[in-house]
Amino acid sequence: MKTLKGKAIKAGDNISTDHIIPGKYAHLRSNLPELAKHAMEDAIPDFASRVEEGDFLIGGKNFGLGSSREHAPIVIKMSGISAILTRSVARIFYRNAINQGIPVLICDTDAISDGDELEVNLDEGTVTNLTGGSRISFNKVPLFMLTILEEGGLIPYIKKHKDFVIPANQNPGFSEGK
Amino acid sequence: MSKTLAEKILGSKVPGVQAGDIAVVNLDLVFCQDTTGPLVVRQFQESGFTRVARPKNAIFFLDHAAPSPSKELSNDHILLHQFAQETGCMIAREGDGVCHQLVAEIFAKPGDIIIGSDSHTVTAGALCAFATGMGSSDVAIGLALGKTWFRVPESFLINLEGSFPPGVTGKDLILHLIGKMGADGATYKALEFSGGALEQMTMPQRLSISNMAVEAGAKVGLFPSDEVTREFLKEHGREKGYKSVSADAGANYEEIYSINLGYIEPMVSFPHTVDNVFPVTAAKGIKIQQVFIGTCTNGRLEDLAVAAGVLKGKKSHPETRLLVCPASRKILMDAIGLGYIGTFIEAGAVILPPGCAACLGLHQGVLGDGESCLSTANRNFKGRMGNPESFIYLASPATAAASAITGEITDPREIL
Numbered sequence: 001m002k003t004l005k006g007k008a009i010k011a012g013d014n015i016s017t018d019h020i021i022p023g024k025y026a027h028l029r030s031n032l033p034e035l036a037k038h039a040m041e042d043a044i045p046d047f048a049s050r051v052e053e054g055d056f057l058i059g060g061k062n063f064g065l066g067s068s069r070e071h072a073p074i075v076i077k078m079s080g081i082s083a084i085l086t087r088s089v090a091r092i093f094y095r096n097a098i099n100q101g102i103p104v105l106i107c108d109t110d111a112i113s114d115g116d117e118l119e120v121n122l123d124e125g126t127v128t129n130l131t132g133g134s135r136i137s138f139n140k141v142p143l144f145m146l147t148i149l150e151e152g153g154l155i156p157y158i159k160k161h162k163d164f165v166i167p168a169n170q171n172p173g174f175s176e177g178k
Numbered sequence: 179m180s181k182t183l184a185e186k187i188l189g190s191k192v193p194g195v196q197a198g199d200i201a202v203v204n205l206d207l208v209f210c211q212d213t214t215g216p217l218v219v220r221q222f223q224e225s226g227f228t229r230v231a232r233p234k235n236a237i238f239f240l241d242h243a244a245p246s247p248s249k250e251l252s253n254d255h256i257l258l259h260q261f262a263q264e265t266g267c268m269i270a271r272e273g274d275g276v277c278h279q280l281v282a283e284i285f286a287k288p289g290d291i292i293i294g295s296d297s298h299t300v301t302a303g304a305l306c307a308f309a310t311g312m313g314s315s316d317v318a319i320g321l322a323l324g325k326t327w328f329r330v331p332e333s334f335l336i337n338l339e340g341s342f343p344p345g346v347t348g349k350d351l352i353l354h355l356i357g358k359m360g361a362d363g364a365t366y367k368a369l370e371f372s373g374g375a376l377e378q379m380t381m382p383q384r385l386s387i388s389n390m391a392v393e394a395g396a397k398v399g400l401f402p403s404d405e406v407t408r409e410f411l412k413e414h415g416r417e418k419g420y421k422s423v424s425a426d427a428g429a430n431y432e433e434i435y436s437i438n439l440g441y442i443e444p445m446v447s448f449p450h451t452v453d454n455v456f457p458v459t460a461a462k463g464i465k466i467q468q469v470f471i472g473t474c475t476n477g478r479l480e481d482l483a484v485a486a487g488v489l490k491g492k493k494s495h496p497e498t499r500l501l502v503c504p505a506s507r508k509i510l511m512d513a514i515g516l517g518y519i520g521t522f523i524e525a526g527a528v529i530l531p532p533g534c535a536a537c538l539g540l541h542q543g544v545l546g547d548g549e550s551c552l553s554t555a556n557r558n559f560k561g562r563m564g565n566p567e568s569f570i571y572l573a574s575p576a577t578a579a580a581s582a583i584t585g586e587i588t589d590p591r592e593i594l
C-alpha cells in the first residue's frame with residue numbers, strides 16, 4: 001500500500017504556469033536548481049521557506065493553466081512536493097506532471113486548509129485530513145498514465161519499453177482527469 | 179458512424195478510433211521554441227536517443243528570446259543550433275517570426291498531426307491540422323519516435339452564423355466565447371468551428387480564434403478545410419497540400435454553442451484571467467501605459483492593416499508606449515511594402531523584430547510597477563509580462579490602436 005504523508009500548502013484557484021514559474025526566469029531554465037528557488041513565488045511569496053519534503057500542493061479550479069513549460073511540474077517536484085491535489089487541472093500540465101512522475105489527484109479540495117496534515121493513500125484513492133478529520137476520495141489516474149507515473153515518468157517509461165505499449169484492456173474506456 | 183472533425187483527422191491515421199480511445203499516431207511535424215526547446219533536447223539526450231526519427235519534419239524556432247537578452251539564453255540558442263546540426267532537424271533564424279505563424283505559413287495543412295513544445299500549437303487548427311501543445315518529455319519522445327499518443331477528445335461544436343459588425347473581429351469572438359465558457363470550460367475537449375459564417379472568415383481571423391482555444395482549456399481548436407484554406411495555402415505556394423476535411427453531419431457533440439456574429443461587440447479581457455471578459459464599454463477610460471500589437475494571436479498582416487487604418491495620420495498618446503511586432507518576416511516585409519510600418523513609426527510606435535517580443539515578460543516591453551498594458555496577445559496572467567505588480571488587458575488590434583491614440587481603453591467603433 002502506497003501512502004504519502006505531509007502538510008498541505010494551499011494555492012487557490014487558477015494557478016497558471018506563470019504563477020508556478022514566471023517567464024521572466026526563462027534565462028534560468030537550463031539551471032533547474034536555481035530556477036526551482038523561484039517556484040510558486042508569484043502565487044505564494046513564502047512558498048520556498050515553508051515547503052518541506054513530502055508536502056502536498058493544494059490547488060482549486062484549473063490548476064496549471066497556461067503554457068506548456070514542463071519546468072512548472074519540475075520545479076514543484078524539486079521543491080519537495082510529493083503530490084498535487086486539486087479540484088480540476090489543465091490538460092497540458094496534467095500530462096506534464098505525470099510525465100515527471102508527480103501524482104495529480106483530482107478531488108474536492110475545499111475541506112483542506114492551509115497547513116493541515118494529510119495522508120494520501122494512492123491505491124485506495126483517498127485523502128485523510130489528519131488535522132480536520134475528514135476523508136475525501138480522488139479520481140484515480142487513468143490506467144495508461146498510471147503506468148507512466150508508476151514507472152517514474154515518460155522518459156524512464158520509454159527507456160524501458162522503447163515505444164508506447166497500450167494494452168487492449170486499457171483502450172477504450174480510458175478517461176483523462178478533468 | 180458519423181464522425182467529428184477530431185475523430186476524422188485522427189481516424190485517417192488510426193482507422194476506426196472514436197472519442198475516448200487512445201491513438202498512437204505518426205507526427206507530420208514536431209516543433210520546439212527556444213524557451214522550452216533546451217529541456218526537450220536534454221530529455222532527448224537523457225533518454226539515450228541520438229537520432230531524430232524524421233528530421234525533415236522537425237524544426238526549432240528562435241522566437242521567444244531572439245535576439246537573446248541574456249548570456250544564459252544565448253547559450254540555450256547555441257545548444258539548439260548544435261542539436262539541429264547533429265540531428266539534421268531544421269532551425270529557423272532570429273527574426274523569422276513566432277513559431278505558430280511560421281508553422282501556418284510553411285508547414286501546416288489539412289489532416290496533419292502536429293505537436294509543439296508550446297501551448298499555442300493549437301493555432302494550426304485553423305488549417306484543419308490536429309495540432310496541440312505538449313511538454314518537453316512528450317516532444318522529446320515525439321522527436322525520437324516520430325509519434326505520440328493521444329486520447330481522442332470529445333468535441334464541442336461552435337456554430338457561427340451572420341457576419342461581424344464594423345470594428346468587431348475574430349479576436350472579439352474568441353474572447354466572448356472564452357468569457358462564456360470559462361478558462362476551464364473546454365478542458366480536454368476539441369472545439370470545432372462550423373456554420374455559414376465561416377465562408378467570410380479570413381485565415382488570419384481563424385488563426386487567432388484557434389490560437390486561443392487553449393485559453394478555454396481545449397486540446398485543439400479546429401476549422402474544417404474549405405476555399406479559404408485552399409487560398410491561404412496557394413498564397414504560400416502550398417496549394418498541393420490542400421485536401422478537403424470536414425465533420426460528418428450528425429456527429430456526436432458533447433455541447434453545442436450557436437453564435438450570431440452580428441451580436442458580438444468589441445471585447446476586453448481584464449486582469450488576471452483570460453475569461454474575465456467584458457464588452458469594451460465596461461473598460462472605457464482605463465488608463466494604459468503600454469499598447470502591444472503583435473504575437474501569434476494578432477500580429478498578422480490583416481491585424482496590422484486594421485491598426486494602421488486607425489493610426490494613419492495620428493499620434494499615439496504621449497504617456498502610452500506603442501509597441502508593434504509583426505508575427506513573421508514575411509508579414510514585416512509586406513507591412514513595409516503597404517506603408518503600415520511607416521504609419522506606425524510616424525504615430526510614435528516602436529517596431530520590434532518578428533518574434534514573441536513583450537508577450538512573455540522576457541524583454542522588449544516589460545511593465546513597471548502599477549502599469550497597465552492593452553495587448554493583442556492571448557494571456558493576461560499575473561506576472562505574464564514580467565511583473566506581478568502590473569496589469570494586462572487583452573483586446574483586438576482595432577481596440578488596441580484606438581486606445582493607443584487616447585491613452586485609455588477606447589471603443590474602436592468611436593473612431594471607425
Ligand code: SF4
Binds near residue numbers: 278296474538555
Ligand atoms: S507570441 Fe506569446 S503566446 Fe505566442 S508563442 Fe510567443 S510567447 Fe507564446
